[in-house]
Amino acid sequence: MPRPIILGVVGDSAAGKTTLTRGLVRLLGEEHVTHVAADDYHRYDRKQRAERQITPLHPDCNYMDIMEQDFAHLREGRAVLKPVYQHKDGTFGAPVYVQPKQFTVIEGLLGYHTEALCDCFDVRVFLAPPEDLRRQWKVQRDCSRRGYSTDQVLEELDRREPDSEAFIRPQQRRADLVVSFQPGDRSDQAHLDAKIGLREGLTHPDLSPFVDDNGGLSLTERKHERSLWIPGDIDPARGAEIEEAIWDRMHFASHLRSERLGEFTVGTELHRSESLALAQVLILYHLATARAAVALGGEGSRTEHRRVPAAAAEQLSS
Amino acid sequence: MPRPIILGVVGDSAAGKTTLTRGLVRLLGEEHVTHVAADDYHRYDRKQRAERQITPLHPDCNYMDIMEQDFAHLREGRAVLKPVYQHKDGTFGAPVYVQPKQFTVIEGLLGYHTEALCDCFDVRVFLAPPEDLRRQWKVQRDCSRRGYSTDQVLEELDRREPDSEAFIRPQQRRADLVVSFQPGDRSDQAHLDAKIGLREGLTHPDLSPFVDDNGGLSLTERKHERSLWIPGDIDPARGAEIEEAIWDRMHFASHLRSERLGEFTVGTELHRSESLALAQVLILYHLATARAAVALGGEGSRTEHRRVPAAAAEQLSS
Structure with missing residues (x-):
């Protein structure tokens, strides 16, 4: 079988990654698309992040080296044992065995942070809505689906801004x-x-x-x-x-x-x-x-x- | 840093793998040795194995491809996110980040099952005690440390014998x-x-x-x-x-x-x-x-x- 085609969809939290990919996945056929969320490669769980005062947007808060390995394996058509980060309670579960199908979509915050990561993608999309709009989207989603209050979300956005500026937005030059x-x-x-x-x-x-x-x-x-x-x-x-x-x-x-x-x-x-x-x-x-x-x-x-x-x-x- | 040196210690269950390596690890210094148990790469937990009537000695019961990837990464000095199989209750936990130190000892049942696995090792040891002695060792260990009865252990040994013969013992020709x-x-x-x-x-x-x-x-x-x-x-x-x-x-x-x-x-x-x-x-x-x-x-x-x-x-x- 020819190697899978790897699409990267990178952008800040609530930048619209899932909305963009959902239609593509439906069109290509769920049965032909493997979906990987780079959030699974967090190094610290929610409690550890709070203790360490580190945001998930920081490369040190993610296993960047393991991401590089796994994405390269996927590109070569090899399965990986993917870690699992559980958004519902912010902890890690047992890993799952993931085989790349014809198309593999990787969504995440730091997908283009290193050259080695960039080399894994056939198509690199970066989502860059104006910050006002993204804040609005994030409040909408996190309040309705993840159970936070508006104040909590806005506070979190402020706390993350330095890392967004330092690590997330600069990646668009590689898209x-x-x-x-x-x-x-x-x-x-x-x-x-x-x-x-x-x-x-x-x-x-x-x-x-x-x-x-x-x-x-x-x-x-x-x-x-x-x-x-x-x-x-x-x-x-x-x-x-x-x-x-x-x-x-x-x-x-x-x-x-x-x-x-x-x-x-x-x-x-x-x-x-x-x-x-x-x-x-x-x-x-x-x-x-x-x-x-x-x-x-x-x-x-x-x-x-x-x-x-x-x-x-x-x-x-x- | 030069790449780590990888020692393989392969053999059937209770063949003496840990006894052999313990002295080596003490001598090389715990701080210079990374220890990996290939049991962590089981595909099925204890309950699933019972349902599927498969023993952990069968290659189909293990992620052989992921083992190949991870061991090759370790040999090249790269860290891996290693799965965790919990012997105490037979389930999987969250994976752990493992960095290869100067020496990496990999103990397991199927370490030499493929050529690609063999290529990862600098030194390949296979433990082949006579079956009578191994049975005696297994009863001793599993009854005293893993809480089984003698009958249970002997029955399990019989159940595993076809896989021992088919998959474990043939590996000695590659040691x-x-x-x-x-x-x-x-x-x-x-x-x-x-x-x-x-x-x-x-x-x-x-x-x-x-x-x-x-x-x-x-x-x-x-x-x-x-x-x-x-x-x-x-x-x-x-x-x-x-x-x-x-x-x-x-x-x-x-x-x-x-x-x-x-x-x-x-x-x-x-x-x-x-x-x-x-x-x-x-x-x-x-x-x-x-x-x-x-x-x-x-x-x-x-x-x-x-x-x-x-x-x-x-x-x-x-």
Whole structure:
């Protein structure tokens, strides 16, 4: 079997990692996707973190070396015995045996902290919503699903800010796609604009035919990076056309077009966002392309050469 | 830091693994030795094994692939997150972070089951006491320390015999030293004879000057293997002379000569065995030699070339 394709979805707590990946997983088929949460690699349980006054965002609070080993094993198609961090009570359980399926999605806080980690991913997505929006999302989630009070969540956010700045946000320079959902003309969750930084490590589909000043896409070019802007209130028909064009370039994967992209929930309510759908189809494009390249005997779809040796991980100096 | 030296001590349950290694660990210094029990890599807990009617001796009952990964990491000096099997209640606990020290001793049932596992060890010892003696040892230990009845232990031994034959005993052909303690002229535990098969993967010290028909060593030669016989009632002065000669060949390690080798306990009573001491000093010789070779930039002290690639593990067909 060809090696699995590894997608990284990295970003701060409540940056939207699970929302972004959920649609992709449904489309690729649960049975073809292995899901790994890097939180499982915490070094300290909740009690120890409190005693040591360390946040889970700090590399010292995580087994970075074991992450490097395990992610490299997964990329080579080998199973790992993954540790288990239990969010419900903040302790560790017995590890579980995880076999990488065709696609493996790794979500986490520090996935791109070292070069060796970066080398494990075929596609590196970083989620960078504006801090105001992320705080709002974190309060929403942690109060409704993890049983905290608003004050507790806000206090925790403040406590974590130095580590967010030092360790989490600097990782975006190593991503292939930096996705920032943000309030635009309409501020409701279903109509957030999406700004997507497209880095040159991957060959992105050409979306310039869809650029227009009339509520369509815009593209700006800087050294090493193109920036794509998807208005939150883009006409759904226009959005569908763009999706269609991207699907056309992954004609070999047309059998995947069954589920609808762009769906998300707030509480138990189902919504749909055009900009989320477009971000997802772009990521899917890179996953399908990498899978096809590997299936044909290629190394993957990255344009740069892989660093050698992967193990000589240069620490990210923020 | 040069990579750690890895000693394998493999053999069936109650074959004397811990007794053999304890003296070595004391001599090398606890602070320089990492100890790994391969039992931690069981796939099923005690309840699951009973349901599945599988013994812990069967490769399917163990994460052989994870063992290969972890042991290879340890050999390269990398830490691993080791699973934890709890003998007291037969369940798994949270894993522990293990860093390999200068010497790493891996004890277990299936350590030489694949080529990839074998490649991890600098020195491979296999313990092969006669079955009668091993049964006696197992009853002794499991009744006194693990709370089983004699009948339970004997029944378990019978149940395990097919797997012992199929998977455990065949591994001895991959060992460098096959150590068999056995009753000789005197049958008490302190005066067991030791028969040691010396395989050509390592260069063993020349003990022929100590061969004599008058209660000293004997050596027999077969293709690929010399067999050393140490009588259990060897004159302690003669034993000390032989030890001295081996120490002389590891003059660079003379600072280690503080603890006494050959000690063992039955219950809480301390005994000493001359043949155990000689077996231990022989193993120590190989550990010290490997350490010295690696410290000087060598690969290790094996005479054969390492198989490439280590990962292409040929299954041991028994």
